Amino acid sequence: MTEKILEKEILMNGTQAVAHAAMYADVDVVSAYPIRPYTEVMDTISKLIADGELDAEFIVAEGEHGQFEIVKHASLAGARTLVGSSGVGWLYGMEAIVVTATDRAPVVAIIGNRALDDPGAYGVEHNDALMVRDVGWLLLWVDTAQEAFDTTLIAYKVSEDQRVLLPIGVSMDGGFLTHSEQIVRLPPKELVKNFLSPYNRGKYLVHPDNPISVAPQVNEDWVMEIRRQHEEAMERARDVIAEAYESFKKVFGRYPGSTKEVKMPENPFVEPYMLDDAEIVLVGMGTVSKPMKVAIKNMRNQGYKVGMLRIRWFRPFPTQDIIKYLSNSRIVCVIDRDYSMGSPNRGGVIYHEIRSALYDLDPRPKVMDFIGGLGGREITIQDVEKIIKIGYEHRDTPITKPVYWVGVRGESW
Structure with a gap:
């Protein structure tokens, strides 16, 4: 079969592209709370579930703090998760967002970049996502809907790799990408299964049959060692990211972000x-x-x-x-x-x-x-x-x- 037969083209915006990527990744748990401009990710996910195209637990939280706590715990228990927020909503969940990283939960979050209130503004600034730049989240920015779709699949592959086990924030500019429509090339779902293995925490799975400690009180006795291990996981992510992009190209026959009109340079970073x-x-x-x-x-x-x-x-x-x-x-x-x-x-x-x-x-x-x-x-x-x-x-x-x-x-x- 040719590439034209393998892929179909659909007009969608950046948030819809992320939602479709999550569907292709077969996520298990989605936690939602609305705030512009990221909200359509969750709108689209709910429609995909209602239409029978995705079998996932869709949980509407009481706010952003609970929203991020839900996916953190679900991830530690072995569920592939999706969450997201924007602007002050992202900051309202900050305690849960930070411990998502320090507890090594590979959550994938979509961040629709938005200015921090007050004064109120729905337009894009990057400071919301950048608030977690120093606490162990992997962070990336996309600039097309195609790149949003492709990179979300890559995010699951990277974050869930047992050499990494860190959360990833997929950031996109509010309005300029969250709401602008572009042609996105969607591969057949069976190819995604060749690219993305099921989520497996191995010996770190939180389960009654596998007693382990999560977030113990260690104070000065072990915090230094834990921080160092976290930093080493971040460093290992470089090679894992490069491997993921090469694997994507091998499975889908094109480099992530590439379209018929634009061929992306083959550099992940x-x-x-x-x-x-x-x-x-x-x-x-x-x-x-x-x-x-x-x-x-x-x-x-x-x-x-x-x-x-x-x-x-x-x-x-x-x-x-x-x-x-x-x-x-x-x-x-x-x-x-x-x-x-x-x-x-x-x-x-x-x-x-x-x-x-x-x-x-x-x-x-x-x-x-x-x-x-x-x-x-x-x-x-x-x-x-x-x-x-x-x-x-x-x-x-x-x-x-x-x-x-x-x-x-x-x-x-």
Whole structure:
């Protein structure tokens, strides 16, 4: 059979794509509580269950804290789970979210990125997901519905691997991806079974016939050792992620995120774009890659040597890929859809991660930060073109203003 026969194409948005991936993964327990813009994941799952396409326990929680407690315990007892939230809802469940990682429960969560209230906003910011960057969650960002579907399947394969056993947050930009429809290629379900084995906790299964301790009070006696084991699992995840992407390609005949129109570069952690001779490199996460690519093409036609590096996996951070693709550039322009108040240079989260990854290089490229698109405000093609020009102006001059806020009323930038 040809690839055309094997796959069918359906118009869906990013949240629907995640729901269909969960159905293909044959999840056992889904815990839901509505908050925009992630809610349609759960709407779609409930319809799939009602239509008989998925046999799963669908539990509507009383709030986000209970929502995450439900899937944590279900996961420890051997159930494949799906959960999700956005913005302040994600933060309301934070106690349960943190212990999901420290108890080594491989829960898969969809995070529809949304600004943190107050003031109220439904639009995208990345700070909600980034709140767990240091507590042991694997974190990734997708920028198409196809990538959302493919990567959700990969998330189950990675998180449930006994070398890892960590939760994963699949993040997507609220509005820009959660609600925008695209063509998604869906493989036959029998192929998914070849890719994704049943969830098996082995000796770590919580069961009356297997007495083990979960979340014991250990204080100073064992916390250091447990934290170290957790860190080692995060590090092992790098190889497991790479293996999962290669396995996906072998089973489905294409690299994750690829479509008929777009062939994704074969790198699990980052997406390089027009970097071969780039003096200026833009770095970002999520759907900001779209205006970045258009602006890069426009500026290339004007003689600017510019490229892009989109970060796909934020935890574990792709340090070696950052070094590989950025070390020969002269200026790195990071576009942060987040903020880190009071941080060095008053920069954003991604900016500091990039600077840290490049710090030991000699020579090393200069790094600038552009904070924008907060609360769902659009980062336009014209904004990106201006960022490129600012970067070019500093190729041979000291950077006296390392951080810019993009398009703030009453401010020039």
